[in-house]
Amino acid sequence: MEAGMVTPAPALVRFSGIQKTYDGEHLVVKNLDLDIRKGEFITLLGPSGSGKTTTLMMLAGFEVPTHGEIYLAERPIKNMPPHKRDIGMVFQNYALFPHLTIAENIAFPLSVRKTSKAEAQERVKSALRMIKMEALAHRRPGQLSGGQQQRVALARALVFNPQLVLMDEPLGALDKRLREQMQLEIKQLHERMGITVVYVTHDQSEALTMSDRIAVFNDGIVQQIDRPDALYEHPVNSFVAHFIGENNVLAGTVETVNKDYCRVALTGGGAVTARAINVSGPGASTSLSVRPERIAIVTDGSSSDGANRLPAKVQNTIYLGDHALAVLDVAGNAEFMVKLQPGAHHDLTHGESVFISFRPDDCLALDPV
Amino acid sequence: MTDGLLTSASAPPGVPLKRRLRRAERARQLKALALVAPLLVFLLFTFAGPIAGMLWRAVDDREVRQVLPQTIAALADWDGKDLPDEKAYAALASDVLAARAAGTIAIAAKRLNYALNGFRTILTSTARNLKAAPEPGTAKETLGKINPAWRERATWTTIKDASGPITGFYLLAALDLTRNADGAIVAALPDQAIYRQVFTRTFIISLSVTLLCLILGFPVAYLLATLPPERSNLLMIFVLLPFWTSLLVRTCAWIVLLQSKGVVNDSLRWLGIIDEPLRLIYNRFGVCVATTHVLLPFMILPLYSSMKAISPAYLRAAASLGAPPLTAFLRIYLPQTLPGIGAGSLLVFILALGYYITPALVGGAADQMISYFIALYTTETANWGLASALGAVLLLATILLALVYGKLVQGQQVTGGMKN
Numbered sequence: 166m167e168a169g170m171v172t173p174a175p176a177l178v179r180f181s182g183i184q185k186t187y188d189g190e191h192l193v194v195k196n197l198d199l200d201i202r203k204g205e206f207i208t209l210l211g212p213s214g215s216g217k218t219t220t221l222m223m224l225a226g227f228e229v230p231t232h233g234e235i236y237l238a239e240r241p242i243k244n245m246p247p248h249k250r251d252i253g254m255v256f257q258n259y260a261l262f263p264h265l266t267i268a269e270n271i272a273f274p275l276s277v278r279k280t281s282k283a284e285a286q287e288r289v290k291s292a293l294r295m296i297k298m299e300a301l302a303h304r305r306p307g308q309l310s311g312g313q314q315q316r317v318a319l320a321r322a323l324v325f326n327p328q329l330v331l332m333d334e335p336l337g338a339l340d341k342r343l344r345e346q347m348q349l350e351i352k353q354l355h356e357r358m359g360i361t362v363v364y365v366t367h368d369q370s371e372a373l374t375m376s377d378r379i380a381v382f383n384d385g386i387v388q389q390i391d392r393p394d395a396l397y398e399h400p401v402n403s404f405v406a407h408f409i410g411e412n413n414v415l416a417g418t419v420e421t422v423n424k425d426y427c428r429v430a431l432t433g434g435g436a437v438t439a440r441a442i443n444v445s446g447p448g449a450s451t452s453l454s455v456r457p458e459r460i461a462i463v464t465d466g467s468s469s470d471g472a473n474r475l476p477a478k479v480q481n482t483i484y485l486g487d488h489a490l491a492v493l494d495v496a497g498n499a500e501f502m503v504k505l506q507p508g509a510h511h512d513l514t515h516g517e518s519v520f521i522s523f524r525p526d527d528c529l530a531l532d533p534v
Numbered sequence: 535m536t537d538g539l540l541t542s543a544s545a546p547p548g549v550p551l552k553r554r555l556r557r558a559e560r561a562r563q564l565k566a567l568a569l570v571a572p573l574l575v576f577l578l579f580t581f582a583g584p585i586a587g588m589l590w591r592a593v594d595d596r597e598v599r600q601v602l603p604q605t606i607a608a609l610a611d612w613d614g615k616d617l618p619d620e621k622a623y624a625a626l627a628s629d630v631l632a633a634r635a636a637g638t639i640a641i642a643a644k645r646l647n648y649a650l651n652g653f654r655t656i657l658t659s660t661a662r663n664l665k666a667a668p669e670p671g672t673a674k675e676t677l678g679k680i681n682p683a684w685r686e687r688a689t690w691t692t693i694k695d696a697s698g699p700i701t702g703f704y705l706l707a708a709l710d711l712t713r714n715a716d717g718a719i720v721a722a723l724p725d726q727a728i729y730r731q732v733f734t735r736t737f738i739i740s741l742s743v744t745l746l747c748l749i750l751g752f753p754v755a756y757l758l759a760t761l762p763p764e765r766s767n768l769l770m771i772f773v774l775l776p777f778w779t780s781l782l783v784r785t786c787a788w789i790v791l792l793q794s795k796g797v798v799n800d801s802l803r804w805l806g807i808i809d810e811p812l813r814l815i816y817n818r819f820g821v822c823v824a825t826t827h828v829l830l831p832f833m834i835l836p837l838y839s840s841m842k843a844i845s846p847a848y849l850r851a852a853a854s855l856g857a858p859p860l861t862a863f864l865r866i867y868l869p870q871t872l873p874g875i876g877a878g879s880l881l882v883f884i885l886a887l888g889y890y891i892t893p894a895l896v897g898g899a900a901d902q903m904i905s906y907f908i909a910l911y912t913t914e915t916a917n918w919g920l921a922s923a924l925g926a927v928l929l930l931a932t933i934l935l936a937l938v939y940g941k942l943v944q945g946q947q948v949t950g951g952m953k954n
Contacts, residue, residue: 227850247853248862260851264869273865274855325856 176200176236177329177361178224183233185219193219195385197233201329201363206355208364208372211382212408218333220382221365225331226250238328248277253322255332259314261306267317268293268302274325292320295354312343319351323360332364336371348374369409373397381405402443403531406454413460413501414534415453419444427530429453433497437473438525443532450533458504459527462491462513463520472522477501479517495521585929592708592922595701598693601642602629606697609690614717618690623673626684627664634661648917649703649712650692656683691715704923729907729924733931736903739821739893740886746826747833747882748875755837755874760846773834781828785892788824789815792896820896828892829885833878840874873943880939884932904928 178201185194194216201207209217222228224235226247234241242250253274261270271292275285293299296316306314315335322330332351336344352375355362366372372379373393380390381404389396389405400406407414417429420436427441429451437453444451467474477493480500488504491513495501503521513519599606604625612618633639639661646653660680668676677684684690695703695713706712706719710727714720721727754773758766776784791797792814799811814820844867852862890905897903904924911921 225850225854227853246858247850248856248858250854251856252854254851254854256847256851258845258847260845260847262848262851262866262870273852273857277855277857277861277865321855331854 175203177203177238178363179236180220180224181234181236183220183223183230183235185216185223185228186231192231192385194223194230197385197387199380199387199390201361203361204359205377206352206362206364206375208366208376208379209382210366210369210372210379210408212367215382216385217365217367217380217382221331221333221363224329224363225252225254251325251327251329253325253327253330255315255318255322255330255335257334257337259306259311259318259335261314261317261321263306266303266305267298267309270306270317271321271324274321278325280325288324292324295323296320311339312347315339315347316350319354323354323358328361330360330362332362334366335364336366344371345374351375373409379409381408383408399442400454400529400531403452403454403534406529406531407534411457411502411504413455413457413495413498415455415496415498415501416533417451417453419447419449419451419530421447426525427451429530431475431496433495435475435496437475437528438471439473439528439530440526442529444530451530452532452534454529454531455523455527457490457502460503460521460523462503462505463522465520472524473528474520474522477519477521479513479515479519481515482513493519493521588922588925589929590922591918592704592926593700593702594919595645595696595698595703597645597698598642598696599698601633601638602626602693605629605693609694609697612690612694614687614691614694614715617674617685617687620671620674622690623677623684624668624670627668627673627677630657630661630664631667634664646692646696648707648920649696650688652683653689653692656681656689660684688715691717704919705926707920708923708927729904729927732902732904732907733927735901736887736905736928737931739818739825739901739903740883740889742822743825743829743886744833744879744883746822747830748879750826751830751833751837751878752871752875755834755841758834758838759841759844773831776828776831781891784828785824785895788820788827788896792820792823815896816898818897818901821893821901824892824896825886825889828889829882832881832885836878836881837871837874840871840877844870876939876943880936883935887928887932 178199180197180199183194183197184192186192193214197216197220199220209220211217219228223230224237226242226245230243234243236242237250237252261267262273265273268289271289272285275288280288289302290299293302296319298313298316298320301309301313306317309317318335335351336347339347348371351362354360355375364372364375376393378390379393379396381388381396383404389401391399396405396409400409403414406412415431415433415437417431417437419441420428420430422441422444425440426438427444428436429439430436431453439451439453462477463474475495477495480492480494482505483490483492488507491503491505492499493501493503501521602625605622608622608625609618612622630639633642639657643654643657646657660677663680664676674684695701695717703713707722707726708729710722710730711719712722712726754769758769758773760766761769789796793799794811794813796814798814799808802808803811814823848866848870849862852866853859857865887903888905889903890909893901893903894906894909908921908924908928911917911924
């Protein structure tokens with residue numbers, strides 16, 4: 166999936182055959198190979214325990230890989246202590262030093278680098294200006310709100326112009342509205358300053374909003390690395406399809422494969438045509454993935470345009486403001502979601518029999534769940 | 535919201551909101567007061583009362599007044615420049631006769647002897663040899679004959695100084711000061727001036743013990759705060775173990791260990807490191823070692839609680855920002871443990887200041903701290919005034935230290951309470 170990307174910039178970070186275990190029995194990170202390009206915003210996305218935070222900690226230098234090597238700007242850094250790596254880091258709980266003022270916090274990385282006083286002062290000033298907090302320079306972290314503390318943590322991680330900035334779920338402690346605002350601010354900072362950012366989160370919408378590329382982690386393995394739209398449109402397996410965005414799953418068995426498409430007999434009855442993405446051949450069991458917004462509800466069961474048609478029973482509808490969801494029972498899946506356009510199909514009633522229609526191109530045959 | 539508006543709208547008009555709030559809170563405050571009342575009463579009787587009594591005894595001076603009331607009255611307008619007049623001698627003779635009959639001569643003699651060595655003999659010899667009240671006009675001569683000391687001004691100024699009802703005599707003595715015959719404050723005689731030295735010694739030993747506790751306790755507290763819970767719990771039990779053993783047993787254990795034929799000396803000799811046994815006990819070394827051992831938990835626990843509140847993320851953040859481990863420790867970790875260092879040091883220092891048993895058991899004559907002298911004066915010589923004065927000086931020094939500490943941490947408070 167690396168092929169066909171935008172102009173590949175030189176790799177700033179290279180994980181090569183990285184393995185990590187804490188207990189000597191169970192690998193938290195299994196054979197990780199990952200290139201991070203200069204100037205890109207890459208997100209490590211996955212559920213908790215998937216190895217994404219461990220990967221970040223190995224890059225920051227707080228964990229040592231059990232096997233493999235990490236290169237930063239072509240130099241192996243596996244055994245380099247964290248303070249020599251020149252990597253800025255933003256922590257989940259900000260980790261602002263409580264006994265120092267905001268200005269002193271931001272000046273800290275400069276003063277340990279023995280930057281001249283005048284220059285440090287100038288850079289702290291411009292960093293404060295960047296986060297629009299000049300007036301609060303002499304407050305202490307405890308006197309600031311969560312969002313303000315997060316901005317200070319950002320400024321502190323950027324003020325010494327590190328070659329790489331790591332962010333470990335930095336917005337996890339903020340409320341939804343503030344989180345969305347900060348996502349945009351961080352994105353703008355990245356674009357304006359041209360820094361390389363490695364961002365860890367378990368929130369897929371955050372990852373989709375901010376990233377140039379997303380590495381989806383599960384079970385210590387990178388399942389897929391791609392642009393946000395590609396991950397959504399072309400997931401390589403059921404995990405990615407399920408983790409990114411809303412998704413309906415139908416279980417079935419492959420009957421025939423014809424080039425890019427296959428015919429799948431559903432376990433709950435009926436058959437559909439799907440794109441063969443991750444199926445081994447006829448006879449193999451498979452999970453079909455269909456996005457809720459790619460499905461239409463129709464009253465007519467006969468297909469004329471080659472689209473798949475399946476009978477469905479209405480369970481209920483959920484009103485969500487900008488859109489509504491219909492929950493249907495389709496081929497044994499009682500939680501099959503269909504996104505409804507505003508104003509459409511408000512007359513669906515519980516137990517009503519309808520048909521759903523979706524194109525073969527919107528139905529992906531993936532590995533069985 | 536709506537409820538609140540309704541209540542305030544329906545409340546009787548004219549009653550200010552503040553009054554209504556106070557009325558509403560009163561029941562809760564009374565309940566809180568009732569809960570603390572038993573402890574408050576207990577403290578009043580067992581803590582505040584005795585301390586007030588002790589402070590009072592440090593200045594109380596009514597013994598001579600009770601035994602020699604006429605003399606004191608006669609000396610009231612005496613200017614102290616020459617010998618007092620005949621009236622005072624007659625009053626003294628009458629007082630002595632009365633006191634002899636009542637058997638209270640010794641009380642006054644003891645008190646006056648503190649101020650002027652030998653006064654006990656003067657008074658008892660006078661009481662013994664004064665057969666009857668002298669003829670009017672001959673009291674001065676009679677008393678002068680019985681004991682020539684009555685012809686000296688110093689004898690009479692001593693009585694006048696001790697006339698009470700309150701005195702600075704004991705407090706001055708506790709600071710190695712005294713009043714001379716003219717009433718001016720001067721340094722005490724060298725053989726009586728020991729307390730400044732004892733106070734200095736007490737402070738030096740307490741300071742050494744505090745430093746030792748800090749040096750030994752800091753790494754342990756760090757380990758306690760950073761180890762995984764199951765192992766730190768085990769370590770915590772070892773830290774608290776001394777609390778489960780009697781103080782006396784622990785101190786005696788040090789005697790067993792450190793004496794010249796003790797475990798430490800025997801081991802060193804067996805290893806061939808030394809030929810002659812080292813003197814490890816009944817000196818300053820023994821006092822410091824044993825007291826440090828006893829007081830160590832009081833340092834470790836406050837340090838531990840302040841370190842426990844420091845997230846490991848701070849050190850990681852410091853490292854990621856480019857600080858080498860030592861810089862991160864000195865600039866990020868250490869400043870955040872300051873409240874704990876302050877609290878632990880103050881606790882240990884104040885406890886060490888008043889330490890009695892351990893120095894008394896494992897210290898030599900030159901290592902006795904102020905508490906030893908306080909105990910000596912209360913139990914052996916019954917000089918309650920001096921014991922109380924020494925206690926008062928110690929209390930004052932301790933309070934001053936606590937105030938200084940309070941001022942120091944006030945600046946830290948802003949950060950101390952603001953952990954994110």
